[in-house]
Amino acid sequence: MALSDFDLVLFGGGGDLAMRKLLPAMYARDRGNDLPATARILCIGRHDWTTEQFLEAVEKNSKPHVKGESLDEKSWTSFCKRIVYVKMDGSDAATYSALAAALRNDPKITRVFYLATPPSLFATICNNLSQAGLATPESRVVLEKPLGRDLASAKQINAEVGRVFSESQIFRIDHYLGKEAVQNLLALRFGNVMFEPLWRRDWISDVQITIAEEIGIGSRAGYYDTSGALRDMLQNHLLQLLCIVAMEPPVCIEPNAVRDEKLKVLRSLKAFTPTTLRQNVIRGQYRGGHVQGTEVPSYRKEPGANPNSRTETFVALKAEIDSWRWTGVPFYLRTGKRMADSLAEIVVRFKPLPHSIFAQSASSQPNCLVIRLQPDEGLQLNLMAKIPGDGMRLKPVELELDFRETFKMPRMEAYERLLLDVLRGQLTLFMRSDELEAAWEWVEPILKYWEEEEVEPMPYTSGTWGPAAASALIGRDGLQWREEALPEN
Numbered sequence: 001m002a003l004s005d006f007d008l009v010l011f012g013g014g015g016d017l018a019m020r021k022l023l024p025a026m027y028a029r030d031r032g033n034d035l036p037a038t039a040r041i042l043c044i045g046r047h048d049w050t051t052e053q054f055l056e057a058v059e060k061n062s063k064p065h066v067k068g069e070s071l072d073e074k075s076w077t078s079f080c081k082r083i084v085y086v087k088m089d090g091s092d093a094a095t096y097s098a099l100a101a102a103l104r105n106d107p108k109i110t111r112v113f114y115l116a117t118p119p120s121l122f123a124t125i126c127n128n129l130s131q132a133g134l135a136t137p138e139s140r141v142v143l144e145k146p147l148g149r150d151l152a153s154a155k156q157i158n159a160e161v162g163r164v165f166s167e168s169q170i171f172r173i174d175h176y177l178g179k180e181a182v183q184n185l186l187a188l189r190f191g192n193v194m195f196e197p198l199w200r201r202d203w204i205s206d207v208q209i210t211i212a213e214e215i216g217i218g219s220r221a222g223y224y225d226t227s228g229a230l231r232d233m234l235q236n237h238l239l240q241l242l243c244i245v246a247m248e249p250p251v252c253i254e255p256n257a258v259r260d261e262k263l264k265v266l267r268s269l270k271a272f273t274p275t276t277l278r279q280n281v282i283r284g285q286y287r288g289g290h291v292q293g294t295e296v297p298s299y300r301k302e303p304g305a306n307p308n309s310r311t312e313t314f315v316a317l318k319a320e321i322d323s324w325r326w327t328g329v330p331f332y333l334r335t336g337k338r339m340a341d342s343l344a345e346i347v348v349r350f351k352p353l354p355h356s357i358f359a360q361s362a363s364s365q366p367n368c369l370v371i372r373l374q375p376d377e378g379l380q381l382n383l384m385a386k387i388p389g390d391g392m393r394l395k396p397v398e399l400e401l402d403f404r405e406t407f408k409m410p411r412m413e414a415y416e417r418l419l420l421d422v423l424r425g426q427l428t429l430f431m432r433s434d435e436l437e438a439a440w441e442w443v444e445p446i447l448k449y450w451e452e453e454e455v456e457p458m459p460y461t462s463g464t465w466g467p468a469a470a471s472a473l474i475g476r477d478g479l480q481w482r483e484e485a486l487p488e489n
């Protein structure tokens, strides 16, 4: 669907997210000929700059984030002509006249306000937009995470933004939902008949979802030290992946059909009590070590981090879903920084054969479907096959689907897809207010317990897969994390 002309307003236009992700994503879509000729990007900032001066910052801070192979000087220059710098202060209502003067006043032109700012400014900006008469019924607002730090603050954001914009105008971003492989999971589940009959407790033994990063917290201590892995990754990205794996087939791909099903999953997650969370939730923090051969410091020695910080950089937990489809199937979720490898994957393990007719039943391995999100996107299905030759000897083999190889098409970054969806008004890949609140409701007892009991995170050496207790968590059920189960090279 071709886009209509638009004014995309970036609050936090000179900030890290705009420079590293949003402007490069818009450039990529411009280069892909998706943007109408007169569409514009209005970047808001408080510096007393002209557009020319702002573009110097874009050249320095944003252009290096455009992927080498897709950068082309001519198209970059023409993309920059779309950018207009607007000097104003989002928290000061008196300065909104500058934005009013810069925006085109035509209801046919899509107006999007992208709030790439701290969430403490969301309500103020929305109110100021409303008072200045800029939040028209056709306009849209995009909210970046963190969308709150607990249930109460998420509710407050929803209520305050909701006073100005209706739910159908609000786009809450979780960039994991924009990843190609996540959408492929929808295609896999609901575009094929063969998985759905097996996709349930009768045939699936357990599901593992891992997002592991080699990077540490870099220069983000200010944010991260007050957040931690549970808030930063699990409450949003991992739970969204879990929803897509576990949801019932929606009646169609329309936003509310999909979001209703995701909400049901969140609401069927078994609530933790202090006893069950002591057994099923592992909290870790990295110490110094080596990641891919490079020495890295302990979390507490990262620039800006509190030297006595109890913030977790790793969390692993066992979740259970109380529903006809999933009761009894553990979902192990895990995420951490400074891990042994950078990868994101979903592992669906099927049950063992009910009965083997082959003598070597001991070597039979249950089928396993691995959905890889990162670093490369693909699918792997492990099956048993006969070893050629005499005798009936079986061996596990892999069916591989590498999306890059199969489609030989340029990949779209998550932000490219999500920005296009915002500009089209397509809400399917964005979180609804009730989903956001249900996710916070489920993680809140963990946050509270850690805080009230002053739970120390378990130390783990950088460059490993986290505290040994994470292996024990899954080992207790007679299972292993996938990397532990793989044969050594």
Ligand code: BG6
Binding pocket: 145, 213, 232, 233, 344, 374
């Ligand atoms: C962000 C988190 O939402 O996701 C970061 O705030 C994290 O801490 C990032 O590094 C991971 O995203 P991706 O797409 O690089 O896996």
